Amino acid sequence: MIKPITIYGNPVLRKECVNIDETYPSIREVIETMWQTLRNADGCGLAAPQINLPIKLFVVNSRDSYAYMSARERERFFAKDDCGIEETFINAEITACSDEVWTTGEGCLSIPDLYEEVTRPWSITIKYQDKEFNEQVKVxxxxxxxxxxxxxxxxxxxxxxxxxxxxxxxxxxxxxTRILKGKINASYPTQKSY
Structure with missing residues (x-):
């Protein structure tokens, strides 16, 4: 099922989300819905608040981005031997960040029509549970x-x-302000802030 993506101004996007466990209602369907919604919007990541759920869950697909990049872009955007991932992250916690940072353009499915330069650490260590609720720690x-x-x-x-x-x-x-008023141009279903 494809869900509308919550848009900038929706209060759920400013909530601190809660941890979940395998007893969360219909968790398998929620994860599948997130993947379908992400693919429909042609994005590379989607967090549960973006489908109006204030829970610590997000999905990441950098594999498709890697596939579409030129060799030169891959050298800039990916580490050696990294071809991207398709992964589900539950109850994630970033435990370390590199001192090395890099700046590049970033957008967000919840803020259509906007793309800005953002500086972030080049690498992170993250502790999380995968879609089977197995504990993972990865860089x-x-x-x-x-x-x-x-x-x-x-x-x-x-x-x-x-x-x-x-x-x-x-x-x-x-x-x-235009986005808050719902004046957006998105190729996917959206849910306004009111």
Whole structure:
């Protein structure tokens, strides 16, 4: 089932999400719905608040992005021997970040029509449960780490625009106001903020 994606201004996007366990109602269907919604929107990551669920769950697909990139782009965006992932993250916690940072453009399915430069750590260590609720601790790099950080922040009630300078946010005020009013151009179903 494809769900509408919650749009900037919806209060669920600013909630700190709660941990879940395998008894969460219809968790298998929720995870499958998230993957279907992500694929329909042609995105690389989706967090549960983006389908109106304030739970610590997100999905990441950097494999498709890798497949579409040129060899030169792969060198810039991916670590050596990394071809991207398709992974479900439950109750994630980022436990370490590299000192090395990098800046590149970032967008968000909940903030259509906006794409901004964001600086993030190049690598992260993350502890989480996979779709079978098995404990995992892994290190991710580059583009994959960026998507994970972006989606993880959704479960903390944060958005990528929170990383922008006050001056840059001021410049974007009119665009954000248009999004709040539902004046967006998205190729996927959306749920307005009211």
């Amino acid at each position: 991710y790099y580059g583009y994959t780490a960026r998507i994970i950080q972006h989606e993880f922040e959704h479960t903390e009630g944060k958005l990528y625009i929170d990383h922008l300078s006050p001056f840059r946010k001021q410049l974007l005020r009119n665009k954000l």
